[in-house]
Amino acid sequence: MMFFPFPLAYFAPLLSFTLALLLLTVMLRGGWAGFALDHPNQRSLHAAPVPRTGGLALMAGAASGWLLLPSWLWPALAIAGMLLAISLWDDVRGLPVKWRLLAHVAGAAGFVHLTGFAGWAGALLAIPAIIWMTNLYNFMDGSDGLAGGMALFGFGSYGTLAWLGGDTTLALACFAISGAAGAFLVFNFHPARIFMGDAGSIPLGFLAAALGIIGWQRGLWPLWVPLLAFSPFIVDASVTLTKRLLRGEKIWQAHREHYYQRLVQMGWGHRRTALAEYALMAAAGASAIWAIRQDGRTQVAFGIGWGLAYLLAMWRVDNKWGRMQGQSGC
Numbered sequence: 001m002m003f004f005p006f007p008l009a010y011f012a013p014l015l016s017f018t019l020a021l022l023l024l025t026v027m028l029r030g031g032w033a034g035f036a037l038d039h040p041n042q043r044s045l046h047a048a049p050v051p052r053t054g055g056l057a058l059m060a061g062a063a064s065g066w067l068l069l070p071s072w073l074w075p076a077l078a079i080a081g082m083l084l085a086i087s088l089w090d091d092v093r094g095l096p097v098k099w100r101l102l103a104h105v106a107g108a109a110g111f112v113h114l115t116g117f118a119g120w121a122g123a124l125l126a127i128p129a130i131i132w133m134t135n136l137y138n139f140m141d142g143s144d145g146l147a148g149g150m151a152l153f154g155f156g157s158y159g160t161l162a163w164l165g166g167d168t169t170l171a172l173a174c175f176a177i178s179g180a181a182g183a184f185l186v187f188n189f190h191p192a193r194i195f196m197g198d199a200g201s202i203p204l205g206f207l208a209a210a211l212g213i214i215g216w217q218r219g220l221w222p223l224w225v226p227l228l229a230f231s232p233f234i235v236d237a238s239v240t241l242t243k244r245l246l247r248g249e250k251i252w253q254a255h256r257e258h259y260y261q262r263l264v265q266m267g268w269g270h271r272r273t274a275l276a277e278y279a280l281m282a283a284a285g286a287s288a289i290w291a292i293r294q295d296g297r298t299q300v301a302f303g304i305g306w307g308l309a310y311l312l313a314m315w316r317v318d319n320k321w322g323r324m325q326g327q328s329g330c
Helices: 008-029 053-064 071-092 096-114 118-137 148-165 170-188 198-217 223-230 230-244 259-291 298-330
Strands: none
Touching: 008 053, 008 170, 053 071, 053 170, 053 198, 071 096, 071 170, 071 223, 096 118, 096 198, 096 223, 118 223, 118 230, 148 198, 148 223, 148 230, 148 259, 170 198, 198 223, 223 230, 223 259, 223 298, 230 259, 230 298, 259 298
């Protein structure tokens, strides 16, 4: 006779939330979070040093939930752990871009090998996509509550679709990440007391790509679903960095040109920007859950509609930003 009314795995999201919340509380109250600080500079949106170690608690919480789940998911968790270790070293001591990129390539290639992609063509498409998602998540981690919110809504959408598709294990794995992200947001929503740092954003970006691919491989969703579920990050980062690349700028250098950063600077502030992004994230996730059950023509029309909506939103921000810069004489 089982002591629990459900298999132990069903408690994975609750365990992830609880452990992440406990670790963050202990780190902040005990003063242990400050061994790596994010010091403000001309490209920052914060004014005082803030610990950037919250990703350790977030990922530890998520991992604790995953350990209650079947082991076929653990290779992805192991790669995320490797990326966490490299990223934590970068947070504390700093690493050259080439070594960080090498770790990201190794993680993406290892995941593609372990998941058994059919043929070189698939691998050559998947590896750059995983590397890009890994990095763009880090690029978008620059405002209070933003990256944690994307994890809450994005992985929550994955979990809901996996649950509706009958894949309980994948659903619980995604909900575990969402649970840990929810605990992180308790301390990261404006005014943030702690940031996730690269040790949180890099593994989360990798897992967003990896679990999106796993769900596709298991027949739970088409490949456009991960793109839509995480589109608030994908669109902002891809468009912004493409524009910087075309101007000949170094895309890996810190800046304040992302659309969310411009909203903060235009007077929206961290709180309003985060809430607006949450609404967008929720709408993107809900749209993916709805559209997956529609016919192909409806899905194409829906994708075009989302593309036009993003173009309109970016045009409005660019237009207002240009007027503001003109008025300030910049």
